[in-house]
Amino acid sequence: MKPKNTLLSKSTCMQEDLDEPPPTGGAGLLSNGLATTTTSKPTEYFPLSEQSSQFRSIYFPGVPNDKWSDWKWQVRNSFTSFDSLEKVLTLTDDERGFKEQSLNLPIRVTPYYAALIAGQQNLQPLRKTMLPTMDELVMSPGEESDPLGEEHDSPVPLIIHRYPDRVLFLVTGFCSAFCRYCTRSHMVSKKDKMHAGTPQIDRAINYIRQHTEIRDVIISGGDPLTLSDERIEYLLNGLRSIDHVEMIRLGTKVPAVLPMRITQKLVDMLKKYHPLFMSLHFTHPDELTPETREACIRLADAGIPLGSQTVLLKGVNDDSEVYRKLTHELLKVRVKPYYLYQCDPIPGSAHFRTSVAKGLEIIKNLRGFTSGYAIPHYVIDAPGGGGKIPLLPEYLVGNENGEVVLRNYEDKLFRYPDYT
Numbered sequence: 153m154k155p156k157n158t159l160l161s162k163s164t165c166m167q168e169d170l171d172e173p174p175p176t177g178g179a180g181l182l183s184n185g186l187a188t189t190t191t192s193k194p195t196e197y198f199p200l201s202e203q204s205s206q207f208r209s210i211y212f213p214g215v216p217n218d219k220w221s222d223w224k225w226q227v228r229n230s231f232t233s234f235d236s237l238e239k240v241l242t243l244t245d246d247e248r249g250f251k252e253q254s255l256n257l258p259i260r261v262t263p264y265y266a267a268l269i270a271g272q273q274n275l276q277p278l279r280k281t282m283l284p285t286m287d288e289l290v291m292s293p294g295e296e297s298d299p300l301g302e303e304h305d306s307p308v309p310l311i312i313h314r315y316p317d318r319v320l321f322l323v324t325g326f327c328s329a330f331c332r333y334c335t336r337s338h339m340v341s342k343k344d345k346m347h348a349g350t351p352q353i354d355r356a357i358n359y360i361r362q363h364t365e366i367r368d369v370i371i372s373g374g375d376p377l378t379l380s381d382e383r384i385e386y387l388l389n390g391l392r393s394i395d396h397v398e399m400i401r402l403g404t405k406v407p408a409v410l411p412m413r414i415t416q417k418l419v420d421m422l423k424k425y426h427p428l429f430m431s432l433h434f435t436h437p438d439e440l441t442p443e444t445r446e447a448c449i450r451l452a453d454a455g456i457p458l459g460s461q462t463v464l465l466k467g468v469n470d471d472s473e474v475y476r477k478l479t480h481e482l483l484k485v486r487v488k489p490y491y492l493y494q495c496d497p498i499p500g501s502a503h504f505r506t507s508v509a510k511g512l513e514i515i516k517n518l519r520g521f522t523s524g525y526a527i528p529h530y531v532i533d534a535p536g537g538g539g540k541i542p543l544l545p546e547y548l549v550g551n552e553n554g555e556v557v558l559r560n561y562e563d564k565l566f567r568y569p570d571y572t
């Protein structure tokens with residue numbers, strides 16, 4: 153890792169987005185931007201990879217392990233502009249001339265995730281998912297700011313009620329990192345990011361309470377794990393007090409971009425609210441660091457069934473070997489590959505979209521060649537609110553003389569009696 157500059161400017165520090173005030177004491181930034189370590193208090197153990205350790209010693213000298221492993225410190229010290237990123241990355245001409253004001257979605261990268269990107273070429277997969285390029289300013293046919301038409305299905309603020317038995321509960325517009333291809337960029341990009349207050353949350357919970365057909369609540373955002381433990385528990389408590397809510401799901405990218413958020417205290421609280429499922433957002437095997445493995449294992453040890461959601465992205469994971477490696481690494485930390493999504497047509501996302509044939513090819517190269525547990529559902533979320541539509545390579549060739557003709561993973565044909 154080649155050092156660029158050990159002084160980080162104050163512009164890298166964002167405090168206003170935390171849902172609770174930053175803790176007093178501990179590391180701060182001096183007026184020259186140099187990180188300090190005055191009165192840090194010990195926090196619980198969290199592993200520190202070689203990559204993080206090197207990055208921290210170069211760019212945040214003097215910041216001790218416990219501060220680096222404090223998720224609130226990570227959020228406060230996130231990179232939120234090209235100016236701040238230039239301290240740790242060599243920007244391309246394209247990036248250097250960029251006017252961030254023209255972006256739909258601001259920049260936000262945690263120091264932890266920046267360590268995975270630093271020192272890499274601009275074509276490096278993870279970098280592509282976090283740093284905007286000029287391609288993002290190109291609008292293509294079919295792109296819309298709310299491609300899934302969710303705003304039309306919102307009976308009360310924070311709730312999207314499209315399917316009879318389940319609702320989406322969007323509890324915050326804030327994320328610890330902003331993905332350039334985000335389906336909800338129209339929501340997370342808002343300057344006055346939605347922070348749901350208690351009255352709004354209570355109103356949403358009341359809506360769920362009154363609708364006895366709702367048996368499944370998906371807590372999402374933004375990223376719900378950027379809320380405080382107390383706020384998350386308030387939500388879970390409210391939902392668990394409703395008899396007809398059978399299961400709760402929580403969607404998050406935190407284990408990939410802010411793994412130290414998965415504290416023992418958090419998982420001890422979460423496991424009181426079973427059945428609780430989690431959908432974790434991963435894009436590439438490089439995300440499976442020692443820190444992220446620890447986060448996933450803690451969640452799994454708390455008895456939370458874990459599934460991964462991955463968006464198929466050109467130049468990031470649209471390669472059968474890369475995707476297969478991701479699925480294998482996820483299974484090793486007890487995360488079941490759940491969905492592979494075709495990239496939604498948000499404005500300026502054409503450079504991320506692959507052909508549907510590419511997605512089918514990836515699935516075909518998995519089925520039969522690896523464990524069934526490694527194979528996700530490949531889906532297109534139909535524009536305008538049509539829901540998830542699964543796509544499969546053609547294994548059913550046709551019907552002949554009372555038999556179905558099937559193609560297996562080796563492209564061999566088989567017949568099977570079709571009973572009617």
Ligand code: SF4
Binds near residue numbers: 327330333373405433
């Ligand atoms: S973590 Fe999810 S909601 Fe947040 S920016 Fe990424 S894709 Fe969007």
